[in-house]
Amino acid sequence: MTNCTLNRKVKKRSIQINFNGGDVSGIGGVELLRAADDRLGLCKAACRLLPDPRDRAGITHQWEALFRQRIYGIAAGFADLNDHRQLRHDAALQCAVGALEPMGSASTLCRMEAVASQMPPSESRKMVFQMHELILQTFIESHDKPPKSLVLDFDGTDSRVYGQQEGRSYSSHYGGYAFLPLYVYCGSHLLVSYLRPVNRTDSYHSAAVLSLLVKGLRAHWPDVKIVFRGDAGFYRPLLLSWCERHDVRYIIGYRSNEVLLRECQTTINTLDTAWHWLEHYEADLPSIKHFLDIDYQAGSWRQSRRIVAKVEHNGIGPNQRFIVTDLGGDADQLYSQVYCERGTMENRHKELQMGLFADRTSCSAWWSNQLRVMFSSLAYVLWQSVRQVGLAGTTLAKAQVWTLRQRLINIGAVVLRNTRRIELRLSSASLEKSNFMLALQRLQAT
Structure with missing residues (x-):
């Protein structure tokens, strides 16, 4: 690699820049994501839901390693498959994924995403349903004891597209072609990321999603109080009647008349x-x-x-x-403190779509785009575990993914490998050394 000599000196010493550093990584903190993943068993379980169609005799990269590579890459801030042309050689990411050689190329990862569209639609739908079951199970296991009440926030937001994606539609409201994914949160926990066409209402399939969530939650917590919360787009008389029959409370926007x-x-x-x-x-x-x-x-x-x-x-x-x-209570308290609290979902949307690239639905096939949304959702679950378990009580406990990436992942590291061990020497000048080590120890201890 050609050297570049700067036209300045530091105490009579010339400065040269090149890319001959060897196994030096700019994301030395990525092992934190692996610790969270091992604690949850997330990638190991998720990769089994997407069948591996490859010929076993010609396999170079393990299916689980490809899953980890894609999800850790998204969590670390690398949105595009093309990033992996060079990222596959990053020694710290290789260590986190569990590889010693170059990882999957961009084309290999692209073929993995394409598997979702090559399956029969019924199988693709089942795969997405099972991934959501996995996320719900992870949420349930994050509680040490049954909660008294849960508020399920439903919201839809646009995912703009600029190609000829299957299922795209034009929306005059959003001013372009888009999808309209449905997201469901419980506090800061993501429960559902369901890709939908934009030419449907906000409430499209929301009753079915609510029914499945209530069934799954009450299978573990029979006595939990569940509240459905949404804006006026989710109002439907049948939905109110269903909530009343199944002992689900509700607080929903209602249009003026x-x-x-x-x-x-x-x-x-x-x-x-x-x-x-x-x-x-x-x-x-x-x-x-x-x-x-x-x-x-x-x-x-x-x-x-x-x-x-x-x-x-x-x-x-x-x-x-x-x-x-x-719900009972004063009108002022219900509106200002309970209903308006749903506005915090905007921060979750920003994290998921802008910070973890759930809006990168640029595949030509519908189910491949849904799989991309799920990859971003799994990355969100990893970060939520880092916050909830690893960073509890610290200054970063409520930080968004941009800050967490900058402080805990984007750390320079020298990676030394021999036949007996792999050593990651992180930068001594890192700003969050204590929080990083605390989070790593907590995640490994549980």
């Missing part, structure tokens, strides 16, 4: 008067708001239900929002 606006009209007028009166005394006014309880029965309902209304007035004008719920 003339009847509800009439119920709020007195409060709207009062706030409007108060706002104009206060304008004379304060230049910079915050919004003023009031919450109402309304006993309401829509034409499609067999019974009346509780509607919580937020009536607000700000500098733009009056604003009304509604939710339908069967």
Whole structure:
């Protein structure tokens, strides 16, 4: 490799730059992901769900090693298969994957992803279902004792596409071609990553997903209280009825209508008067708001239900929002503290789609794109285990994946290998030496 000599010196010493360092890695902390994976048994279990169609006589790379390579690469910040043209030679990643020789090439990993589209659709669907069962089981095992209650947050967000992907559709709302994956979280835990076409409603298949989640959770925790939470896009009368029949509580956004606006009209007028009166005394006014309880029965309902209304007035004008719920408590507390808490999902979406590249659905086949979403989801589960177990009580316990990667994975390392051992000498200047070692010890101890 050609040297480059800089036009400056350090205390009379010339500076040369080249790429002849040998087994030096820029992601020396990737072993932390392997420790989390070994604790969960995630890649070992997931790789068995995708059949290996290769001829056993010609196999160079083990199926599980390819799985680890792809998922660890995503978790470490490498979104594209092309990254593995060079990444396959990284000694630290080889160590984490369990290899001593160059790992799978970009084309090898591409063929692995293509397996999902080569299977019969029923088998592909079964494979995705079983991977979700694995994620749910990992979530259940993360609890030392049965929880008293769980809030399941449902939300859909766009995954933009720019090719001729199978199942793509144009959305005027998102301004382009896209998919509309459904994500389900319980707190910061990811439970579901389900790829859907964008030309369906937000609630598409959500009732079926909720039913499967409730069945799986109550098989382990029969007495757990489950709350379904979603925005107005997830409102369906049949979904409310199903929740009531199966003892699932709900708090869901509800669209405005003339009847509800009439119920709020007195409060709207009062706030409007108060706002104009206060304008004379304060230049910079915050919004003023009031919450109402309304006993309401829509034409499609067999019974009346509780509607919580937020009536607000700000500098733009009056604003009304509604939710339908069967939860108890004050209207103010239900709306501001329970329903609005679902806004934290935006951080989870950013981690999953921007930080772990779940929106890289650039395969031509539908099921290969669903598999890519699952790879990103498995990487998310690994990072969640690092946070929950390895970093509990530290300054990084609630850090997002960008920060965790920068502080714990992107560490320079010299890798020394001989016939007896492999030694990773991480940079002495690393900022998070204590947190890294603490997390590694905790993950290996459990």
